[in-house]
Amino acid sequence: MPATSFTKTYRAQAAPSHPHLDPINASTFQSDHSIGLAKAKNLLAYQQYLAAARASKAQTQGASPAFERNVQAQARQALADCQDLSAASLRITSQLNHTGLWGQLLNNVSATLKAGGPTGVSQLWGEVQQSLNNQKNSAAFASAGLTSDVAAAITAAISKVNANLVLHNGKVSVETQLAGESQPRRLGLKAPGTPPAGIAELLRRSQFEHVVSAFSNNDPIYLEAVGSPGNADYEPAELFAFAAVASRQRIAAHVRKLEDTGLATYQGNDPVDFVVGLLIAAAFLGILGSTILYLCDHPGEVVQPDGVCVAGLLMVVLAIGILGAVILIVGGVPGLSAVASLAIGGASLIAFAALVVEMVEHLPRFNPQPAPPPS
Secondary structure (H helix, E strand, C coil), rough: CCCCHHHHHHHHHHCCCCCCCCCCCCCHEEEEEEHHHHHHHHHHHHHHHHHHHHHHHHCCCCCCHHHHHHHHHHHHHHHEEEEEEHHHHHHHHHCCCCCHHHHHHHHHHHHHHHHHHCCEEHHHHHHHHHHHHHHHHHHHHHHCCCCCHHHHHHHHHHHHCCCEEEEEEEEEEEEECCCCCCCEEEEECCCCCCCCCCHHHHHCCCHHHHHHHHHHCCCEEEEEEEEEECEECCCCCCCCHHHHHHHHHHHHHHHHHHHHCCCCCCCCCCCCCHHHHHHHHHHHHHHHHHHHHHHHHHCCCCCCHHCCCCHHHHHHHHHHHHHHHHHHHHHHCCCCCCCCCECCCCCCCEEEEECHHHHHHHEEECCECCCCCCC
16 A cells, blocks of 8 residues: 555545445345345356356367357346346445435545545555455455455456546546547546536436336336537446446347357457456445445444445445446447347347447436337
8 A cells, every 4th residue: 555545645634434324224225235246246256157168168179059058048147147236236326316425425535635646446446455454354344245255356357447536627537548548538526416517417317217217127228328518527326327237238248149159269359348347346346335334324233443434435436436437448449339239138128329439528428218119
């Protein structure tokens, strides 16, 4: 950890040391926590299985039809797990939207960045790991769901992204530099309740709940990413909505690819790539971090070490930082401009259209509408 860590600077700036989460429906919050963490662990394990299956097929220079069918069955289960993870993550985020978390978090992070300067997501994760390795905290982390194998998977995912949290024009922002580009890409963050900058932002206010409803009920939804004029800032909930759509889209495309051509012996352009790993890691960190924060302020007899509470906050900050970086990264992925349809529950359809140039410059403005009937 650097001599002046984000955690140390944060403690000097923030009072109290962690945000207050209220009101929260404890029963549904904890239920979604259990579902989300279980499904995230399944998906992290699926990525490891996929790598092993590729290696096995390459070693034997082929695979039997039964082998391919088993891989496809595992992939379809991964898609179902992704659906459940996304729904749980969105329901938790929906509850958090009605607490003071986002405003408190962004205010405290803003003060920390102003005092200590930019910080990288790798540095933040390193500080969480240091708290995880502290014997005083290990039992609390294990009880919350952060085990050593999950931590290793998150470490591997975060190692593939170079992103920083910065203070830009007085706003907490996510910044990443892509190879071959002279200027970094940047995404601004804002708390809910900020006065809308224009009619486009005003119309965007209700769309998060549409996404939550669609995922919870497994309903069809049409999401169109449309560039907003000027520089747009985004609420944390909008990043989690993007993650839900993008991860389900990519895993569904992965299932179709397996069904069409079988398992490739190299990852190549398989939709289940490092981006999916980052999306899963972000969902896990967001769910776990918010649950730790809730327990740190629990009205009952739960007592969490202060180091665990601050680490919980860092996990939520990390989740937001990772999701912001993913949006900036995928804006440059060829083919994202195509409209992609994917099967949900075997029948319903969801489409995700992205206008790449506008997305890179302004980021997407989600506009959920009823899905058109299948032709």
